[in-house]
Amino acid sequence: MSQKYAIGVDYGTQSGRAVLVDLSNGNEIADHVTPYPHGVIDEKLPVSGRELEHDWALQHPDDYLEVLRRSVPEVLRQSGVSPDDIIGLGIDFTACTMLPVDEQGVPLCLKPEWKDHPHGWIKLWKHHAAQDEADRLNAIAAERGEKFLPRYGGKISSEWMIAKIWQIVNEAPEVYEATDLFTEATDWVVSQLTGQFVRNSCTAGYKAIWHKQDGYPGNDFFKALDPRLDKLTETKLRGEIKPLGSKAGELTEEMARLIGLNAGTAIAVGNVDAHAAVPAVGVVTPGKLVMAMGTSICHMLLGTEEVAVEGMCGVVEDGIIPGYMGYEAGQSAVGDIFEWFVEEAVPAYAKEAAGKEGVGVHQWLTERASAYKPGETGLLALDWWNGNRSVLVDTNLTGVIVGYSLLTKPEEVYRALLEATAYGTRKIIDAFHSNGVPVEEVYACGGLPQRNALLMQIYADVTNREIKVADSKQTPAVGAAMFGAVAAGSARGGYDSVVDAAKAMARVREESFKPIPENVAVYEKLYREYSELHDYFGRGANDVMKRLKALKDKASK
Ligand SMILES: Nc1ncnc2c1ncn2[C@@H]1O[C@H](COP(=O)(O)OP(=O)(O)O)[C@@H](O)[C@H]1O
């Protein structure tokens, strides 16, 4: 049999990328990124220019197809590999990124009657305008003693499917009525590739409160939330749920023509970006935490038991690697905080200096921030620029920096922000470790470990753990390609399980980031200070962030 390949397509927050991978060793033969033409829609709807309220974040469905149309032919062209040797394709996506579709699977926002209605559009994972619904959902679930709550760390997030659907019911019942199915974007794109709709167990489990044994919560729960949600799971959330590692179907003739692959190529069921990255760094057993570090961080861990951990995003059987409990936790802004600083808060002189030196502003700040010792800036920050998605699970929390003086430099603030995100990760590791889901090793992948060595050293020092880094530019996409190879199966030159695929294809770099004892000692003290601030602002002692947000919302109405 000739050499075989698979394609992984990773759908991030701002762009999508295709990677063509050699199935014998996991080498990335070619990759190509397509920025989403409409990006993140968070101010105005395209065409009509209709303004969006605070905390909205939408996307355009055609941007996802554009990634397939541009990036798949481009990796074929660059590599020179024949489509006959590409046996499978898998995709991974941000989640819960969800959309309403009609009976033909057409997104409502593409239909003339709904294109100017904000609720007809795709709600991106970081759409945070369903916090009221999430708060009420959590209160009702707790009152009813719903047994699903502990599986989600005690709270369902406003980022997830049910809160987002309920927001539509409340604010646009006509859109709810017109919706045939609510789907994750990952399942919708797969349906466009195969011509048939299936859901995947990963997003159903982590984002839509589905459980392998118990299914969705009972209809009584949905009726208790709102009588209009009666029979939601049998109607607008219906659809077969297939486990990760299964084949969703085969590429249709029409899509094959559009993207340059052969009709009949095996297509894997949809997956989530962070989850797909886990086998790609070779993690297929418990005790190894994988951090997918980019715009946000997702922390992924395998276990053998279903254990309750405060603030985790969820535990789902087979949710990452079949045969294990998959644990997920996360921070909803990490790279996004650094980007905010660079774009909104860096003085002109720093940008000019970076320009003169011919380096990016991140790099300029990082080089200067590296000259400081831990504690030397005198600054301490809380990493809640996009709310808190870890132990506190509250999108109404906001950022804090303590310790400013007239002498504070931009690189010191930048360093304090890098450190704040590391403390956020330490909170998550401590929560798992002290609740019976051990974290013995830490792996990192995503855009940040490639770009910022200082950040990675700070994470090693703050967590007091060695961090191994993926030897891949596009780890989730490589993982998605592995699932594509598993969908094809060994008879066609792929693999029969993702564990087999990981054995042959996963790679980490030889060098790692090791904790430096004197840094660890100082960070231990700073972390204690962070924890004080964290609990003071996050656990009700001072709700000033929420009062400010309420005043802001009132003032801007
Ligand atoms: N040198 C750098 N240091 C720290 N953060 C950076 C640097 N360069 C870019 N970033 C941040 O990386 C993030 C993008 O990460 P990436 O993994 O590429 O994207 P995504 O999370 O969308 O998949 C942006 O939020 C950006 O601010």
Ligand SMILES: O=C(CO)[C@@H](O)[C@@H](O)COP(=O)(O)O
């Ligand atoms: O929430 C999840 C996964 O559960 C992510 O899709 C979301 O944080 C977005 O990830 P990125 O930072 O864009 O890689």
